[in-house]
Amino acid sequence: MSLKLNNKVAVVTGGNSGIGLGVAKLFAAEGAKVTITGRNESTIKTAVKAIGHDALGLVSNVADVESISPVFERVNDTFGKIDILVVNAGIVMMAPLEQFTEAMFDQVTDINYKGVFFTVQKALPYLNDGASIVVTSSTVADKGLAGAAAYIATKAAERALVRVFAAELAPRKIRVNALSPGSIATPIFEKAGYSKEHADGMADFFANSVALKRGGTVDEMAKGFLFLASEDSSYMTGGDLVLDGGWRDL
Numbered sequence: 001m002s003l004k005l006n007n008k009v010a011v012v013t014g015g016n017s018g019i020g021l022g023v024a025k026l027f028a029a030e031g032a033k034v035t036i037t038g039r040n041e042s043t044i045k046t047a048v049k050a051i052g053h054d055a056l057g058l059v060s061n062v063a064d065v066e067s068i069s070p071v072f073e074r075v076n077d078t079f080g081k082i083d084i085l086v087v088n089a090g091i092v093m094m095a096p097l098e099q100f101t102e103a104m105f106d107q108v109t110d111i112n113y114k115g116v117f118f119t120v121q122k123a124l125p126y127l128n129d130g131a132s133i134v135v136t137s138s139t140v141a142d143k144g145l146a147g148a149a150a151y152i153a154t155k156a157a158e159r160a161l162v163r164v165f166a167a168e169l170a171p172r173k174i175r176v177n178a179l180s181p182g183s184i185a186t187p188i189f190e191k192a193g194y195s196k197e198h199a200d201g202m203a204d205f206f207a208n209s210v211a212l213k214r215g216g217t218v219d220e221m222a223k224g225f226l227f228l229a230s231e232d233s234s235y236m237t238g239g240d241l242v243l244d245g246g247w248r249d250l
Ligand SMILES: NC(=O)c1ccc[n+]([C@@H]2O[C@H](COP(=O)([O-])OP(=O)(O)OC[C@H]3O[C@@H](n4cnc5c(N)ncnc54)[C@H](OP(=O)(O)O)[C@@H]3O)[C@@H](O)[C@H]2O)c1
Pocket: 013, 014, 015, 016, 017, 018, 019, 020, 037, 038, 039, 040, 041, 043, 060, 061, 062, 063, 088, 089, 090, 091, 092, 111, 136, 137, 138, 139, 180, 181, 182, 183, 184, 185, 186, 187, 188, 189, 191
């Protein structure tokens, strides 16, 4: 059986947890040489073991622009130029408008918006022509979900960036697409400080809001990323693959 990403060099930001970890595992199983990044050294080490296939794990905070380029330099030294960049690192931050502080606004914006912009910019010298960039946006980018204004704005910003980056990078045959998940079971809400009960309650609420009446899985998302990273999506750029169980449009 032929592998879809044989010998491709792939970088997944936020690859030590949740969706990014699922993507890294599938890409490695499909033959890619995978590097993951994140902030937590200990979960990076555990994730690298789980991914196997000689994956590389690097600590890098995307909100600190100075710490982005060293990742791509190291990947280039270890594996060569990059064929697939998954710009996935992100956080959620929710609170009613009147309670949302400037510090919360800066944190979510620095990671989900500024971090995405500079991750792609700093990768440019290390990307092969014909590379594929996939940005993890969210189906809620198009929804008015109470309490999530700043987060949703960052996810809409990501889709705006994807369209412009796709136009700018088309001369190098670099494709840039978004993947917009619906509600997926990952540790994202617990990391944002919600109790397990609260996080589960939100997941139930989201599941009941979608046509298929369930949340999605990391594996279902990973298959979408594989499509966008591989030649299977060779005629797609500037687009958005919505994997949300029928939430946005139904
Ligand atoms: N789960 C959902 O329902 C859902 C729905 C739509 C979109 N998304 C998007 O999917 C992406 C992945 O989220 P997830 O659900 O898989 O959550 P997750 O399990 O919490 O994963 C988030 C990842 O991002 C990394 N990260 C966060 N801040 C970072 C920073 N400043 N620098 C570098 N890495 C950082 C985390 O690493 P550390 O743990 O080391 O910080 C972690 O690996 C996010 O962009 C999120 O907005 C998720």
